Amino acid sequence: MRLETLPKVADLPAPLGQVVAEYWIAPGTAIAYTVQAGEYIQILDVAGSQCSDFLAFSGTDHAEELDGTATRTLNGLAIPQAGLLGKYFSQRLQPLFEVIQDTCGRHDSFLLACTAKYYEDAGYPGHPSCSENFNRVLEPYGIAPRSGWAAINFFFNTEVDCSGAIAAAESWSRPGDYVLLRANRDLLCASSACPDDIDNANGWRPTPIQVRIYSAEESFERAIGRRATPDSPVRLTQASAFTTAIQTLTDDLTEYNGFWVANRFTHHGIQAEYWALRERVALMDLSALRKFEITGVDALSLLQWTFSRDVAKLAIGQSVYGCLLNPHGGMVDDGIVFCLGEQHYRYVGNCDSNLSWLQKVARQRSLSVTLRPSSHEWHNLALQGPLSRGILRSIADLDQGTIDDLGYFRFAVGKIQDVPVLISRTGYTGELGYELFVHPDRGAELWRLLMQAGKPFELSPLGMLALDRARIEAGLLAAGREFDDLTSPYQAGISWAVALKKPDFIGKAALEQIKLRPPFVAVGLVLEGNEVASHGQAVYPVGDRWRIGKVTSATFSPILNRSIAMAQVAPEFAQLGTEVEVGLMDGMKRRVRATVGTLAAYDPTKSRVKA
């Protein structure tokens, strides 16, 4: 009975703007339609798990058409992403349209729209196919039929695995998920509601697709939709309080953790930004960090139970780095706990999902605690580099003490001119530095004041590319690289952040066992030669074939003038000075000798951040 239930039009999400045309594509059919340059095309998966193959032809010359190979090549992506690399190209290497918003994130650009042959080979001769449907609807436009159309297959879940196989499975899209495209020129388009009911591509049940055309007068923000948890609504990429100012300095923005952040800045670039950080001072938007207020009589108890450090040792105005743990000792997230009062703490980390996790733990333990997300109240800049203190000395007015009194992992409230800020002596660069938290309403002003005050210090804006280089040198962890929820702090290289002396906490029993012999431990590697390793490459004993670990992050260190890497290796190979090999390419064609060193290749004693 469920298979017969189709959604009603009334269930569709509201239009995003002024609709100039609307098309309903019945299950298993296709349509052709025209759009004008500048108009938006929203392809909406009505019921979820439904693929919609897509073709586009130049409106003035149908011989020029959408080309998936050209699109992949010019973007360096399997599928364009909303943002700088969002355009779809023709075989003449000209942009036809651009993805503006995408709430699904998984589409196919490798396979043909389904063909009669596909169904025949599977034992279903005569089964309708997208390619035949396209032939039918394009015939009135004088477009010759093809046995198979090389379409862009929206919502079709395919993946090329490491063996080269292209695996297809049920679509990731949910009811109401959509892609929003903007036509760069007049286009003839064709869209399908794929008829495939013989496998799980459409969840075994073809359903309709809705296409809406919006006026060229509309202006929709570029955004990628993501869900923090399985039950969360889609959250579109956001601008921070500083993004408008940053966009005057660069167009090279990328999506990071739900925010648009700069990769690099015009007239600066990764090298100049990096050296500004190491030798002078640099400014970066890190508003993508998530903030949570933890208050109540049991606020401390909750953090003692979930966070790896002994939070009871914190004085008001002090913060500490550590991680949230799961019961098997894996790292749920890393972040910093700020002690704002006896019953008030702030956690600054990476994930929206931390909130529901902490709420669940609080409920389970009947703790009297209030958890409140505050990311929307605090956007933050990182002012990092040996001259950062000099800038703040000239413009920061703290409520208590001076910027010179502010110790490592201490924070204070105050003002930059009349902008209220919380200034924390923390960072992610391996340099002396500060993080400034401000209400978004005053963010643009704070950016302007800091850039102005920084001029005599030759302050540079800092992008993600230079930051990544600096954090690898400093041996600082990145989620998804050095750790995930299967990685213990002992493996990730922050054993010092585990307070095993605490009476009990989540994961303690597991960590006590892991500590005896972690399967892998984090080390730094200094490679011979100038080739740079990459995430996931294997580490081998010298002259032997079996693996002993893998590279988690790698870069070329300008200040050390060496190729370096962070790696996780079996404890037997973790002693300083141990010679190992990093396998490039397939791990056999070429191996590069490397020497095990400290996780932080640059300033391992942290003398600079503590200066």
Place this chain on the structure above:
Amino acid sequence: MHQLWDFAGVDGLQVAKVWFGEAIDRIAPFQSIDTQLNDQPCAVLRLCENNFRMAWASSDSFPRSVPPNQQIWLRQFDWLGTIVLPDSTSAQLAAIATPSHPTAFPCRSTAPPPLESTDYRF
């Protein structure tokens, strides 16, 4: 008269440092520095981490040899030349430049040829 010389390879940056000093690693791809080679003006354009192009104001044979054990190639492309554009074209070039040039096209910068009608702006 400029001669164009290209060098590239896994040790390209190291060779560039030997020939032109540490300043060569302070510029980003598609930026250049003005320096000297055998007392003749030489502009060095960085094309990526390890690839460089020199415009050397001399008709002499190239005065440097590749340091031993450095894996680079050094060559001239007989199909590659230069033209000089007047400063007044700068604003027009800004409109066609790569994503990293939102407002201007300053000295010592360059850009690959654009795709017709491609707007790289974010």
